[in-house]
Amino acid sequence: MNNRRMLNKTDFEDFVDSLLRAGITVIAPVRREQGGEKVEYRPIHSPAEIVLSGQPPVRPLKEVVFPPTEPLFNWKQTKASVQIEEVPTEFKETVVVGARPCDAAALEIVDKVMGWDYRDELWFGRRQAVTVLSLACPQSDDSCFCTAVGLSPESTRGADWFMSSVDGGFEIEILTPKGEKLLERCKDRCRETKGRTNAMPSLDAKVRANLNIDPGKVREWLEKHFDDPLWSDVALRCHGCGACAFVCPTCHCFDIVDELDGIGRGQRRRNWDACQPALFTLHGSGHNPRKDQTARFRQRIMHKFNIYPARFGEVLCTGCGRCIRACAAGMDLISILSEIDRKSAEEGA
Ligand code: SF4
Numbered sequence: 424m425n426n427r428r429m430l431n432k433t434d435f436e437d438f439v440d441s442l443l444r445a446g447i448t449v450i451a452p453v454r455r456e457q458g459g460e461k462v463e464y465r466p467i468h469s470p471a472e473i474v475l476s477g478q479p480p481v482r483p484l485k486e487v488v489f490p491p492t493e494p495l496f497n498w499k500q501t502k503a504s505v506q507i508e509e510v511p512t513e514f515k516e517t518v519v520v521g522a523r524p525c526d527a528a529a530l531e532i533v534d535k536v537m538g539w540d541y542r543d544e545l546w547f548g549r550r551q552a553v554t555v556l557s558l559a560c561p562q563s564d565d566s567c568f569c570t571a572v573g574l575s576p577e578s579t580r581g582a583d584w585f586m587s588s589v590d591g592g593f594e595i596e597i598l599t600p601k602g603e604k605l606l607e608r609c610k611d612r613c614r615e616t617k618g619r620t621n622a623m624p625s626l627d628a629k630v631r632a633n634l635n636i637d638p639g640k641v642r643e644w645l646e647k648h649f650d651d652p653l654w655s656d657v658a659l660r661c662h663g664c665g666a667c668a669f670v671c672p673t674c675h676c677f678d679i680v681d682e683l684d685g686i687g688r689g690q691r692r693r694n695w696d697a698c699q700p701a702l703f704t705l706h707g708s709g710h711n712p713r714k715d716q717t718a719r720f721r722q723r724i725m726h727k728f729n730i731y732p733a734r735f736g737e738v739l740c741t742g743c744g745r746c747i748r749a750c751a752a753g754m755d756l757i758s759i760l761s762e763i764d765r766k767s768a769e770e771g772a
């Protein structure tokens with residue numbers, strides 16, 4: 424089957440409208456209230472709300488499959504027993520329209536840890552329910568570096584449909600069985616097309632100019648430099664707020680707490696957590712194995728560019744640049760990776 428289709432703008436809007444009328448949740452980038460030009464992924468009520476141009480949404484798509492807080496189960500304790508009430512692991516059908524390639528790819532990258540050792544039913548329940556229509560990136564900035572971590576502004580990874588803006592509409596590449604199922608809902612509106620026409624100029628060269636490194640070389644350097652002076656130099660500015668992890672599409676750490684609801688009953692919940700605040704690794708004894716910000720910041724870089732690649736064969740970063748944009752202290756992952764690359768080349772020479 425030819426997997427490419429054209430959909431003009433009006434038909435695309437009608438299609439989104441038909442999804443909403445069928446009771447499907449549609450999530451798309453929309454303007455933030457009082458946020459100026461900034462957009463965020465949110466459920467929409469009308470196709471008119473969708474904003475497909477401009478910078479990437481401020482917060483990542485991971486929230487759709489991994490909410491900041493969610494219940495794991497409810498419990499009730501009596502003198503004789505504890506009763507557990509499971510939470511549903513099946514979710515409402517959801518279509519994400521206009522996901523950025525760096526966000527769609529992150530879902531596939533995080534699948535590996537969510538399916539390793541123990542299968543995270545809440546993550547995979549939502550993954551199953553969500554169809555991702557990603558869009559060739561319309562705008563990059565100085566913080567983007569997806570090309571340095573094996574992706575690109577036209578990466579189709581993690582997408583069920585890949586959409587490219589063309590004159591008057593979209594060219595669509597259908598990539599998965601889930602994508603084919605969705606195509607059934609707009610078959611009459613689409614027409615087949617052969618090659619990629621892609622009217623938009625690629626941002627590839629612009630993004631590549633921000634950072635051009637070999638992640639394999641970075642990993643080799645990290646393996647040999649646990650105690651390098653670089654760590655204390657770069658960590659000096661970091662005040663451990665964790666904002667970089669919360670806006671990151673691939674950070675996935677969480678904490679588990681019991682919230683009481685009266686006497687003898689409550690809810691076990693998981694909440695996002697992050698490796699940068701000191702409390703993350705603080706033991707009940709008062710001992711903290713990551714005793715200072717140097718150790719905590721090193722952990723962030725090591726996990727993304729050495730530990731995750733060693734276990735799962737890929738970098739835990741899609742180069743979305745959000746950690747750079749969000750950091751109040753001006754920590755810049757592009758500069759840090761460039762410095763590691765420079766040191767690695769120097770030592771190699
Ligand atoms: S956002 Fe910046 S200051 Fe906050 S923890 Fe991350 S690197 Fe440190």
Ligand code: SF4
Pocket residue numbers: 667670671672673674727739740741742743744745746747756
């Ligand atoms: S580490 Fe930074 S650039 Fe990489 S995916 Fe996370 S937020 Fe994006």
